[in-house]
Amino acid sequence: xxxxxxxxxxxxxxxxxxxxxxxxxxxxxxxxxxxxxxxxxxxxxxxxxxxxxxxxxxxxxxxxxxxxxxxxxxxxxxxxxxxxxxxxxxxxxxxxxxxxxxxxxxxxxxxxx
Amino acid sequence: xxxxxxxxxxxxxxxxxxxxxxxxxxxxxxxxxxxxxxxxxxxxxxxxxxxxxxxxxxxxxxxxxxxxxxxxxxxxxxxxxxxxxxxxxxxxxxxxxxxxxxxxxxxxxxxxxx
Numbered sequence: 151x152x153x154x155x156x157x158x159x160x161x162x163x164x165x166x167x168x169x170x171x172x173x174x175x176x177x178x179x180x181x182x183x184x185x186x187x188x189x190x191x192x193x194x195x196x197x198x199x200x201x202x203x204x205x206x207x208x209x210x211x212x213x214x215x216x217x218x219x220x221x222x223x224x225x226x227x228x229x230x231x232x233x234x235x236x237x238x239x240x241x242x243x244x245x246x247x248x249x250x251x252x253x254x255x256x257x258x259x260x261x262x263x
Numbered sequence: 264x265x266x267x268x269x270x271x272x273x274x275x276x277x278x279x280x281x282x283x284x285x286x287x288x289x290x291x292x293x294x295x296x297x298x299x300x301x302x303x304x305x306x307x308x309x310x311x312x313x314x315x316x317x318x319x320x321x322x323x324x325x326x327x328x329x330x331x332x333x334x335x336x337x338x339x340x341x342x343x344x345x346x347x348x349x350x351x352x353x354x355x356x357x358x359x360x361x362x363x364x365x366x367x368x369x370x371x372x373x374x375x376x377x
Contacts (some may be wrong), residue, residue: 174349187271191371192370192371193267193354193356193368193370193371194354194356194368194369196365196366218336237305246321249294249296249319249358249366250308250311250319251296251306251308251321251356251366252305253298253305253306253307254305255304256305256306260275
């Protein structure tokens with residue numbers, strides 16, 4: 151799986167959009183970008199994933215650049231409960247050992263009141 | 264729908280004792296994955312099981328660690344003769360099918376070895 155690079159920490163004001171970047175310059179054509187988050191003392195929670203088109207669900211939006219070398223997770227209206235470590239993971243959707251989620255150190259997002 | 268359940272949530276063992284961690288997957292899920300998270304680090308894959316089968320245990324230490332997912336009952340991660348370095352959070356995840364686009368994680372078991 152391709153390696154990802156994320157900033158170690160970010161701050162965001164409550165009610166504002168949080169934009170979390172991820173670099174994955176060695177991503178392969180069949181690899182998806184996944185985002186998980188881990189709130190303190192809890193298990194990781196799936197947020198969203200995408201291949202090349204932008205994706206949106208009830209939790210967040212995922213913007214993938216045209217060359218697919220980077221992406222941004224957007225939380226449109228951050229709340230205090232969004233404070234967590236956010237992990238960007240690149241993996242193939244099926245086959246091989248795609249079940250092995252590889253978590254780096256992620257980005258600690260702190261939402262401030 | 265109940266999520267992935269793990270117990271106990273906290274486990275304290277003395278060096279040399281055995282630790283037994285349990286994971287009940289979500290209803291309808293037959294694939295279980297165990298991960299370990301050392302302090303200040305990301306989660307690391309340990310083992311992938313289906314009912315009565317170990318599919319991939321490449322991330323699990325070869326000694327003292329074992330895992331099973333019997334036909335009936337929860338998946339068990341067993342650590343024999345624990346050492347202080349085994350202190351970590353152990354997370355279980357489950358998915359409906361092979362690989363699983365969405366692995367749903369349990370709350371974890373925090374093991375402390377004294």
